[in-house]
Amino acid sequence: MEKGEIFGYLGPNGAGKTTTLRVLLGLLSPTSGSATVLDADLAKDDATRSRVGVLMENNGLYDQLTARENLVYYARLYEVGRPADRVTELLEFVGLTGREKDLVGNFSTGMKRKLGIARALLHRPEILFLDEPTSGLDPEAQHMVRELILRLSQAESMTVFLNSHNLDEVQRTCSRVAILHQGRIRALDSVRHLTSAGRKTGFSVTLADPGQAGKAMDILSSMEGIDEVARNENVLGMMLVTVPPHEIVAGLVRNGIRVEEARIQKRSLEEIYLDVMRQAEGGVA
Amino acid sequence: MSRITVVAEKEVRQLVKSRNVMLSALIFVVVFGIFTIPAALGGMGEAGNAMDTLGFYLVLTLGIFMGYLFTAQVFLREKQSGVIETLLCTPLSLRELWSGKVAGVTIPATLLTYFSAVLITGTASIFTGETLLPSVPVLFHIIIVVPAFIAATSGLIGFTQFMLGMRENQILNFGIIFGIIFLITFVRELAGPGFSVTWGVVAATGGLALLIIMVTAWLTRFLSRERIMVTLPE
Numbered sequence: 062m063e064k065g066e067i068f069g070y071l072g073p074n075g076a077g078k079t080t081t082l083r084v085l086l087g088l089l090s091p092t093s094g095s096a097t098v099l100d101a102d103l104a105k106d107d108a109t110r111s112r113v114g115v116l117m118e119n120n121g122l123y124d125q126l127t128a129r130e131n132l133v134y135y136a137r138l139y140e141v142g143r144p145a146d147r148v149t150e151l152l153e154f155v156g157l158t159g160r161e162k163d164l165v166g167n168f169s170t171g172m173k174r175k176l177g178i179a180r181a182l183l184h185r186p187e188i189l190f191l192d193e194p195t196s197g198l199d200p201e202a203q204h205m206v207r208e209l210i211l212r213l214s215q216a217e218s219m220t221v222f223l224n225s226h227n228l229d230e231v232q233r234t235c236s237r238v239a240i241l242h243q244g245r246i247r248a249l250d251s252v253r254h255l256t257s258a259g260r261k262t263g264f265s266v267t268l269a270d271p272g273q274a275g276k277a278m279d280i281l282s283s284m285e286g287i288d289e290v291a292r293n294e295n296v297l298g299m300m301l302v303t304v305p306p307h308e309i310v311a312g313l314v315r316n317g318i319r320v321e322e323a324r325i326q327k328r329s330l331e332e333i334y335l336d337v338m339r340q341a342e343g344g345v346a
Numbered sequence: 347m348s349r350i351t352v353v354a355e356k357e358v359r360q361l362v363k364s365r366n367v368m369l370s371a372l373i374f375v376v377v378f379g380i381f382t383i384p385a386a387l388g389g390m391g392e393a394g395n396a397m398d399t400l401g402f403y404l405v406l407t408l409g410i411f412m413g414y415l416f417t418a419q420v421f422l423r424e425k426q427s428g429v430i431e432t433l434l435c436t437p438l439s440l441r442e443l444w445s446g447k448v449a450g451v452t453i454p455a456t457l458l459t460y461f462s463a464v465l466i467t468g469t470a471s472i473f474t475g476e477t478l479l480p481s482v483p484v485l486f487h488i489i490i491v492v493p494a495f496i497a498a499t500s501g502l503i504g505f506t507q508f509m510l511g512m513r514e515n516q517i518l519n520f521g522i523i524f525g526i527i528f529l530i531t532f533v534r535e536l537a538g539p540g541f542s543v544t545w546g547v548v549a550a551t552g553g554l555a556l557l558i559i560m561v562t563a564w565l566t567r568f569l570s571r572e573r574i575m576v577t578l579p580e
Contacts, residue, residue, distance in 0.1 A: 086435050088575045104571060111437040121432025125363045137352045138436045172477075
């Protein structure tokens with residue numbers, strides 16, 4: 062992972078996302094090979110663990126303690142300087158000022174998540190591991206958590222490892238993703254590359270005259286390097302495998318087809334993800 | 347401040363806030379500190395000697411039971427809630443975690459045990475109509491050896507709670523605690539009616555506590571983050 066990047070680790074339930082995280086964090090041993098974070102094996106290196114922030118599915122909070130007591134406890138474990146000030150700063154950062162004396166047991170799921178994020182940031186970690194950070198949150202809280210992650214990466218150059226099966230979240234926040242299926246990485250690339258170049262590109266052509274749609278379909282079907290040609294009234298959609306978009310337009314125009322609009326359609330991460338899953342289940346790595 | 351102190355302080359704070367646990371402990375202390383004394387004194391012959399015997403074994407038994415009660419809260423609760431996973435990602439070493447928790451159990455359990463000793467002495471004095479005070483060896487036993495025994499047993503139970511799954515823990519912890527209490531009672535019975543608490547008896551008890559602490563501290567080297575993780579409930 063690059064410093065400051067937000068790395069998305071995608072996969073369905075049971076794919077091994079949390080297990081990978083636990084191996085990286087030194088909580089489980091790898092069955093083969095090794096796992097290092099910041100050049101250290103976290104299972105054996107107490108000092109390096111203080112450079113790593115973690116938010117697991119469980120927020121790591123004590124219900125019987127207040128929000129402030131929880132944060133002060135962890136701040137002291139991490140030997141944070143002036144813990145009271147840092148706690149106040151983070152409570153403000155996650156929008157929980159005023160609730161600091163409330164017992165965490167009385168908090169909503171979203172508030173616990175926010176406090177969990179504050180806890181994970183107490184010691185200003187260089188890398189932050191997040192396991193399903195928006196799971197169980199309402200849309201507003203999800204948005205807030207996503208904004209927080211982006212702010213951390215942009216303003217503080219913090220590296221973030223984001224475990225998620227929320228494709229929308231990953232597409233909005235991550236710069237690079239790995240897609241996991243049954244314990245194996247099936248795709249690893251930047252989000253931009255996955256959703257545009259290098260793979261099939263979605264392309265649509267709107268015809269000025271719907272009467273020419275049949276002829277246009279015939280032309281497109283005869284061209285090499287085009288898949289999945291489909292028609293919806295005067296709009297023709299297709300997937301380009303090898304042909305650049307301008308050649309499609311040129312080919313149609315040469316044959317007398319009047320093209321009103323041509324548009325490249327980026328594939329969503331969801332489509333990519335489903336593609337990868339289908340290929341993996343079909344035995345194609 | 348060392349991390350052990352930080353953990354211990356948090357455990358004490360959490361225990362004090364756990365009303366149900368504290369209430370159960372207080373009820374237990376009051377019931378055994380007041381209601382069992384008349385019957386116990388009646389069957390022990392000379393009052394001063396009986397007071398020493400009570401101060402020796404009843405206070406010890408109560409102390410161990412307090413430790414047992416609090417250990418479940420301090421060691422198991424984090425495994426049940428899953429908070430332990432986050433704690434294992436902090437720079438805290440497993441030895442520090444275990445030591446802090448043992449201290450966190452021993453401090454409140456000792457304070458409650460001291461309270462039970464005061465209750466026992468007061469009740470026995472009221473019942474016999476004379477001021478009964480424990481002898482110096484028994485006083486030493488209550489103040490020094492009993493806390494050491496609480497630390498030893500809670501350390502051992504806490505260690506097994508880290509090492510084992512929830513079901514195995516229920517069985518084994520029950521066995522450990524009642525095994526120790528049974529052993530104390532058995533030894534007392536074996537000593538016969540002429541049993542009196544001497545410095546030798548106190549020293550032997552203290553030695554046993556130290557031995558258990560040393561063995562358990564040595565055993566903690568076999569603790570691993572993975573071991574704790576694989577014994578978490580699903």
